[in-house]
Amino acid sequence: MQNFEFLSPTKIIFGKGVEERVGEEVKRYGKKVFLHYGKGSIFKTGLYDRIVRSLKDAGVEYIELGGVQPNPRLSLVREGIQLCRENNVDFILAVGGGSVIDSGKAIAVGVPYNGDVWDFYIGKEDVKEALPIGVVLTIPAAGSEASKSSVITNEDGWYKRSINVDIIRPKFAIMNPELTFTLPPYQTASGAADIMAHIMERYFTNEKGVDLTDRLCEATLKTVIHNVPIVLQKPDDYNARAQIMWASTIAHNDLLSTGRIGDWASHNIEHELSGIYDIAHGAGLAIVFPAWMKYVYKHDVERFVQFATRVWNVDPDFESLERTALEGIERLKRFFKDIGLPTTLAEANIGEDRLEEMATKCTDRGPLGQFVKLYKEDVLNILRSVIR
Amino acid sequence: MQNFEFLSPTKIIFGKGVEERVGEEVKRYGKKVFLHYGKGSIFKTGLYDRIVRSLKDAGVEYIELGGVQPNPRLSLVREGIQLCRENNVDFILAVGGGSVIDSGKAIAVGVPYNGDVWDFYIGKEDVKEALPIGVVLTIPAAGSEASKSSVITNEDGWYKRSINVDIIRPKFAIMNPELTFTLPPYQTASGAADIMAHIMERYFTNEKGVDLTDRLCEATLKTVIHNVPIVLQKPDDYNARAQIMWASTIAHNDLLSTGRIGDWASHNIEHELSGIYDIAHGAGLAIVFPAWMKYVYKHDVERFVQFATRVWNVDPDFESLERTALEGIERLKRFFKDIGLPTTLAEANIGEDRLEEMATKCTDRGPLGQFVKLYKEDVLNILRSVIR
Numbered sequence: 001m002q003n004f005e006f007l008s009p010t011k012i013i014f015g016k017g018v019e020e021r022v023g024e025e026v027k028r029y030g031k032k033v034f035l036h037y038g039k040g041s042i043f044k045t046g047l048y049d050r051i052v053r054s055l056k057d058a059g060v061e062y063i064e065l066g067g068v069q070p071n072p073r074l075s076l077v078r079e080g081i082q083l084c085r086e087n088n089v090d091f092i093l094a095v096g097g098g099s100v101i102d103s104g105k106a107i108a109v110g111v112p113y114n115g116d117v118w119d120f121y122i123g124k125e126d127v128k129e130a131l132p133i134g135v136v137l138t139i140p141a142a143g144s145e146a147s148k149s150s151v152i153t154n155e156d157g158w159y160k161r162s163i164n165v166d167i168i169r170p171k172f173a174i175m176n177p178e179l180t181f182t183l184p185p186y187q188t189a190s191g192a193a194d195i196m197a198h199i200m201e202r203y204f205t206n207e208k209g210v211d212l213t214d215r216l217c218e219a220t221l222k223t224v225i226h227n228v229p230i231v232l233q234k235p236d237d238y239n240a241r242a243q244i245m246w247a248s249t250i251a252h253n254d255l256l257s258t259g260r261i262g263d264w265a266s267h268n269i270e271h272e273l274s275g276i277y278d279i280a281h282g283a284g285l286a287i288v289f290p291a292w293m294k295y296v297y298k299h300d301v302e303r304f305v306q307f308a309t310r311v312w313n314v315d316p317d318f319e320s321l322e323r324t325a326l327e328g329i330e331r332l333k334r335f336f337k338d339i340g341l342p343t344t345l346a347e348a349n350i351g352e353d354r355l356e357e358m359a360t361k362c363t364d365r366g367p368l369g370q371f372v373k374l375y376k377e378d379v380l381n382i383l384r385s386v387i388r
Numbered sequence: 389m390q391n392f393e394f395l396s397p398t399k400i401i402f403g404k405g406v407e408e409r410v411g412e413e414v415k416r417y418g419k420k421v422f423l424h425y426g427k428g429s430i431f432k433t434g435l436y437d438r439i440v441r442s443l444k445d446a447g448v449e450y451i452e453l454g455g456v457q458p459n460p461r462l463s464l465v466r467e468g469i470q471l472c473r474e475n476n477v478d479f480i481l482a483v484g485g486g487s488v489i490d491s492g493k494a495i496a497v498g499v500p501y502n503g504d505v506w507d508f509y510i511g512k513e514d515v516k517e518a519l520p521i522g523v524v525l526t527i528p529a530a531g532s533e534a535s536k537s538s539v540i541t542n543e544d545g546w547y548k549r550s551i552n553v554d555i556i557r558p559k560f561a562i563m564n565p566e567l568t569f570t571l572p573p574y575q576t577a578s579g580a581a582d583i584m585a586h587i588m589e590r591y592f593t594n595e596k597g598v599d600l601t602d603r604l605c606e607a608t609l610k611t612v613i614h615n616v617p618i619v620l621q622k623p624d625d626y627n628a629r630a631q632i633m634w635a636s637t638i639a640h641n642d643l644l645s646t647g648r649i650g651d652w653a654s655h656n657i658e659h660e661l662s663g664i665y666d667i668a669h670g671a672g673l674a675i676v677f678p679a680w681m682k683y684v685y686k687h688d689v690e691r692f693v694q695f696a697t698r699v700w701n702v703d704p705d706f707e708s709l710e711r712t713a714l715e716g717i718e719r720l721k722r723f724f725k726d727i728g729l730p731t732t733l734a735e736a737n738i739g740e741d742r743l744e745e746m747a748t749k750c751t752d753r754g755p756l757g758q759f760v761k762l763y764k765e766d767v768l769n770i771l772r773s774v775i776r
Binding site for chain 1: 389390391392393394395397400401402403404405406412596597598600601603604606607609610611614615625626628630631634635637643646647679
């Protein structure tokens with residue numbers, strides 16, 4: 001087990017109707033708020049009105065910028081930074097899912113910085129300052145509501161890059177599972193794949209003696225696996241929605257990383273898919289993750305056997321641990337299929353023509369992954385294994 | 389699932405050698421530190437010297453008060469408050485286990501208060517202010533290093549009472565599993581029982597639709613159950629010690645309470661045992677908890693079946709779920725026995741003469757428990773069921 005530091009200071013406010021408290025929470029940190037959101041679903045559901053009313057009741061001024069799209073764009077981030085500076089904004093309120101929050105985080109670090117915000121994402125500068133951020137979550141998936149990550153896509157070359165720094169962890173996350181009742185099945189399923197991927201990236205580690213985090217990972221995975229089919233059947237099942245929503249936070253607030261080093265190759269490979277083809281991140285992960293597993297499982301068969309038996313209830317075959325390991329991977333893939341996600345590139349309408357380009361791009365700063373190091377050829381092999 | 393707020397702001401600094409960082413951490417909060425510890429084991433292990441050196445290197449002044457005993461006493465708390473006031477202390481550093489930390493927390497709330505600190509513990513006053521607290525943990529058990537609880541014993545009548553308030557959550561907890569290598573087997577086992585009890589108090593709830601916290605509870609319990617026998621065999625097994633130490637924090641930082649209301653009757657009953665007889669809290673819990681379970685399991689047999697099957701790997705007997713439930717309770721009791729803890733009052737040298745007094749005292753402010761409400765007669769029945 002590795003030494004670690006763990007700090008998850010985000011205040012979670014969870015349950016029915018909690019969005020009514022947003023004004024009172026914002027008020028602790030700011031007077032002039034930047035209200036950031038996506039493509040307008042918050043108008044349809046009435047959430048926008050409830051938030052604006054709560055801000056007004058608390059005497060908080062706001063300006064707003066909507067239009068964040070999935071795989072959030074650098075151009076909108078730059079526009080947001082400009083707006084914040086012109087209006088002396090002192091707090092960022094992101095209302096939406098991971099894309100809106102990540103865009104808000106990028107704006108938060110960009111406002112006090114003299115250069116171009118993209119510098120942080122390409123590692124040219126370290127983040128030193130950020131405006132405080134708050135979140136009203138509407139999509140459980142990215143875990144950005146309590147994480148230290150922000151992923152942004154630069155349209156100039158379609159580079160998808162991330163920053164990871166504690167200072168951008170939100171001050172509070174307001175999470176009402178009812179707000180997720182209206183999520184379409186595909187988005188629900190993609191979100192679940194994203195949550196599961198966050199856990200699995202941490203699960204597949206070379207570190208020994210990390211039972212507690214192993215078991216916490218398995219517990220969170222089993223919860224998602226159990227509850228996703230329930231909400232696909234019954235979208236307004238409050239308790240099932242609540243389990244998934246709370247799991248999205250636990251999956252990515254770094255509790256499940258304590259004492260270990262995760263892998264993250266699958267995420268990096270997927271970023272090329274969604275960066276270029278603009279597919280849902282979770283859908284991309286449903287394609288890449290099982291393929292990655294099949295490519296690397298021999299590196300530590302026992303760990304994959306543990307995954308198969310503890311997470312997927314596979315009966316261990318002691319005459320062939322390999323078969324047990326493969327059965328676990330197969331069940332993961334079947335689960336993704338069953339909840340309506342693609343597990344091949346063809347199913348996501350991605351052809352063969354740019355595989356080489358993607359493999360080159362995602363390894364251009366060195367090999368990927370910690371569990372197993374992957375070079376360009378490895379990435380290409382993984383992508384080729386799921387062409388159809 | 390209930391609405392909840394979750395905030396666990398304690399920075400965890402975990403691993404080999406991390407106590408060397410105490411000076412630099414303290415310095416962020418205070419200039420004049422109150423160094424609080426127990427009965428001198430920190431001198432034997434050299435921990436005291438390392439801490440004092442780190443404080444000096446960081447340029448932090450300190451005064452000190454040792455002598456905290458298990459079931460920490462109000463008289464020492466009052467002495468500490470006096471000392472802090474005389475020396476303008478602005479930070480409390482507790483070096484030890486739950487007793488030292490709880491005593492430090494009591495001092496932290498007592499210093500800025502004009503009345504007597506016991507007022508808080510009997511509910512006469514609400515805590516509004518506290519000095520900041522930091523911890524160097526040496527005993528994994530109470531979970532006080534990240535919790536909002538402090539339990540103090542008033543020698544005048546041997547009342548053991550608690551406060552629960554967010555403001556006393558420590559700013560940081562420095563946790564080096566190596567510091568627990570020298571814990572005697574009995575203390576290791578008592579600590580484990582305390583950790584398990586914190587989880588089980590939360591586990592037995594009437595709330596439905598709380599899968600994620602159920603599974604996180606089970607994961608943490610299984611980790612403790614797996615690792616305690618290992619460290620009893622091999623006290624310097626770093627990874628096994630580390631799992632238990634990290635589990636102690638997770639068990640009691642309220643992550644495992646999210647969305648539910650726990651029971652806590654067993655803790656209240658045990659407080660009478662250790663309050664009067666001064667036995668280890670964990671040992672008292674090993675006696676009380678299985679007895680409580682046998683007394684209440686019919687209230688929700690299915691929950692006890694889940695406990696039996698998921699935590700203890702009992703094969704469910706669908707012809708008799710009751711038998712399955714009872715087998716889970718039996719395995720818990722056997723586990724406590726196997727790790728050297730008492731499971732009857734006689735084994736802890738507690739006679740029958742004061743059972744009535746204890747039952748009266750712990751129900752004098754109303755019935756105990758949330759899972760099942762217990763009145764004086766119920767407590768008496770539970771205690772009588774474990775006389776020998």
